[in-house]
Amino acid sequence: MTRARTLLTFVGAAVVLAAVLTGSAGAAEEADAANPAPPVVPALQQWTGGTGALELRPSTRVVAEDDALRPVAERLAADLAEITGWPTTATTGAARRGDIALDLDPTAVVGPGTALADREGYRLDTTGAAARVTARTTTAAYWGTRSVLQMLTRETPGTATLTRGLAVDWPNTEIRGFMLDVGRRWFGHEFLRDYVRYLSWFKLNTFQIHLNDNEISPPGGDWSQAYSAFRLASDDPRFAGLAATDGAFTRADWDRLEDVAADNFVTLVPEIDAPAHARSLIAFDPSLGLNGGNSDHLDLSKPATTAFMKEIYDEFAPWFRGPALHVGADEYPREYEPQYRAYVNDIAAHVRGLGKEVRAWGSLSVMAGGADGYDRDMTMHSWNNGWYGPKAAVADGYPVVNTNDAQLYIVPFADYYHGHGLDGRWLFDNWEPHVFPGGQSLTPGEPLLRGAMSAVWNDLVHADYDAADVHGLVEPTFGLLAQKMWRGTEGGTSYADFMADVTALGVGPGMETLTTTLPGAGDRRLDLTATALPPLIAGESATVTATVVNRSEHTLTGLKAAFDTEAEGLRVTPAGSRPKSLRAGESATLSWTVETDAATPTGAAKGRITVNGKLRGLTVAKNTGFDVRTIEAAPDGLRHLAFDATASASSVELDLDRLAPSRANDGDLGTRWASGYSDDEWLRLDLAAPSQVDSVRLFWESACATSYRVEVSTDAVTWTTAATVDTSSCGDETVALDSPDPVRHIRIHGTKRATTWGYSLHELWPFGTPTA
Template identity: 55%
Template sequence: MVTENETFHRTGPSRRALTAGFAALAAGGLGGPLAGRATAATPPGPAGAPTVVPALREWTGAQGTFEVTPATRVVVPHGDARLLALARAFTTELEETTGLRLRRPGSAGHRPRAGEITLAVDPSDHHPRGGERYRDEGSRLTVTPRHVSVTGPAYAGVVWATRSLLQILTGSPRGDALPAGTAVDWPAYARRGFMLDVGRRWFSPAFLRDYIRVLSWYKFNDFQIHLNDNEIEPPDGDWSRAQCAFRLASDDPAWAGLAAADGSFDRATWDGFEDLAALHAVRLTPEIDAPAHSLAFVRFRPDIGLDGGASDHLDLANPAATAFMKDLFTHFTPWFRSPVVHYGADEYGGPVEQYRGYFNAMAAHLRGLGKQPAAWGSLGRIGGTADGYDKSVRMYSWSNGWYGPRAIRKDGFEYLNINDATLYIVPFADYYHGDGLDGRYLYDEWAPHVFPDGQSVPPGDPALHGALFAVWNDLVHEDYDELDVHGLVEGTLGVLAQKMWAAAPAPGTGYDAFQERVAALGLGPGLERVRNTSG
């Protein structure tokens, strides 16, 4: 039996440092047999639908087209400030897409007028096939030769319909005509996202703003930002020389010196991310990772570190370590508008009792701050059973070995698929898809319920919220920049958007044709730094 005073270092393969055998699986074994294959969430989609990624779920064509002209005006119900802000942004995007200078947005009348594009939220709108997913993010888009109408039960659905309109224009021969018809659209899963590790490598604010826009372009709704981390193995075993960073910079003197010197986000910059994300219906999920991967905190407060600070672990035998993390979350959580805050909790090598106490204490603390706690699933390897753990924590199923989806599901947690063998990129590494994810496999074989090694779960499992893919910047000394990372991500953005949205390939479209479609649509308007490299 271990005692609270015993200390342990991390052992076994890491999320970021694979064993040779597992590296071989990640690099080349994903095309093999799986317990579950991608299964269509709905019957085959509509024939003759305009080109949109992800593909429209329902389309009924009609005669004629709506022409976008300088007289076109985007209108919203009087007094709806949020939709008016969207209308302004959408008008700017229409101008960039069509090359036409349009009229300023305004308020809609009782009846649509010629040349108007109406955006409206109608909470009573519903769709039997779409169900809850339609109520949260669905939309009806009706195009006639005279006017265009967009309606959704919630704001997000209206945003997604504007993305569809822009994509249809981008793919049209003249760039200014919309085919007449009605589209009804909704996602199969609630969470569809991307995680970026900025703890090990600095990414500019412009890049993050662009990725909010790009994710919205393809109807991803979750952008998780991994805000702290450190080098996996210190140079010559010396943790004092290891790279580490925490990327939020407070103006409170109590936190002076915690933010990374090579780049961090102050409150105004973070608020700008939040404003842009809210406009584009993307949720920023912040992640602050502890009690492992915590060198930035240990360097700031050596007294809370394992082995006197010669480690990237917090010393959970020291109550000051948990108190420090509670203070940290209390200070920074008001920055975060997401209902979910991720607190890491992976790969800790200390006593099970200490880990369980920390896991539960931080979950309760975040709930007290008004947030849904989320964590990396690690209970399978840390030891013990799920008994005594806070089951309200949302688990990220990242490794079958650390805590596979079937065990997570059996133990009663809600969860997401962010499986390392399928959905991790470590730029330019010889493991975890160093050259980018396997797009053909993802398109033909994968869906959010699909996991490798016989761990797939039933399609539509109500405990499965969806999926994310991730970039981990393990190779802190490798020579690459943020645009190189974009080059690795871009190749499967459209594929993952399609499969997370519909849990099925685009109707009647093979992988190569689908990728041609994605390349033609590009990354959307309004970008500052990122550019389309696949067209």
């Protein structure tokens, strides 16, 4: 990808640029010949391109010119060895030709002169005989090494190159983070360690770990039957039985995670959440809970409750090496506000006494109508405008972290918030850390805005998904959010080009189990695209076609391709002939036949096509992914009519693409259409051909219709009622139609809603027989 040369303007720009940029006015006239900025994510703040490339070889060393940088040099050497396949040495002393040098210089100009830039900014110079990273701190030098690794291009097994030029790079935002709820779902130690490395790959520096929680609603109102977990296992007998049995940190486990975090310059922020979300604590000691212990809210009227929480923080605060501890403090019943205020103030002071900065979920608008009487020495995560919006928090003097639920929450596979991942296109076009919905955006550069953090909340404690599934939801916007938190919006770059950069970078080196899920991941010298696969109806077959293009200047040899999917009830076989090599610029078409059997169930999975081969002896690979949706057979003697129909609707909730009408006939029960918030709304399917329609099957979301009509038409102008449902069962509902003549259009017309929301359908499947 080609990026325009970028120079940021800041106070004292003339002096700074004179100090950090090579070249002259004459060099500017030759800008067309200069190297464009390399595709680093987050994008470099400043880049002055040289010409050509700096070649690295197996003899390349990583040289720490300051002893304090020896650990960073060792880490870079290990990562280089993994990427290149060469054993790479880390050493101290003076760099020689072809080396990578790391240097600390307390006077280096590494940005606009802010405290944050001085602390985390670096210079990366690849114009000389050796590559050189210069910084004022070890943290900043480490960020420079991530850019070195992302810049690497490999052409043959014995060489790698770095684009020649000079970069000056620094973050705009102090806290650049991600939060993972392990209280409701355990992910395993390997995954958590890998996620520390993954944050670091994109220069994110804060990993908040939500360590206790419970399911949202107890079965039958009985909280003793609700899932809950506390994820820290003390060896103190006082806390025997508190830790979850399906996954928890021992002190040794947490120490290992802290070690990995330190190696990757990521700060862990543990969260022990109370006085709400506290079922695991009440299960340990029912006397701590409201309603005689049948609650997930602590009873703050009892001094023993606050005393117990202080013991919890006393026990575990020494485990935590980072400066901050998050105390939760959200979603407690408003009726107990006086006790809540006393608790928050007491716990905040106590945690500070343990040497920790206090962070909390902003809740003061709902709880108290403001901050009067509340401890002011806390950082507030502004997670919901209603509970405590950013403008109110800033007006009250609180530092703020943007963790806004409407924009940044993923609840895996839920039908609220972002159940299938954040909206990447919207974030790319609209979001930066100061942006909040509902007119609550802060002024860019607001001094009390400390940063931002996306979050995964595992509300659906009984749903069938795992860590890899969550990673698949997080990864598509992870690098994008890192870009916005470090540098902000990068002009002149399209969303598609930016995501191509993210995809090419993968998850970074050093992983234990984590791999990329992004379609198109792999070597930039190959292009691979696949045709969309239509919904596969039981008993039918389809063809998947992919095109691979060799974008390199050399012949690709040993071409191989594979199709993989976890979808049930499928048989996949290669179709057609395949070349074994591709000349420079040449393309090839690859095909597979996908067959279902009569018992194939309805479901959704991912498919992936992978190709690999060799360029000048170097193994290269590329993959692309797509949805595989299987559909159970239609009733005997009938056919599915939905999947080649065109959907439209009277309205779409908030005009969100993820709730568009087409989501109701895409064959995926995990997506849905949603209307505006009124009774008189409709969803329509225009059939591919006139058809005799026998019945319709509706898959309602909880926002269903209590009553509705099924209407049919031949011209989409005059409508006839084919069925009236006065008392809907919601859920999965099949309705027989009185429609003796062929029709071209079918409409579900709501007359009364079951909720205050609109209507929402996961799928609408008409069954019948085409007559033309």
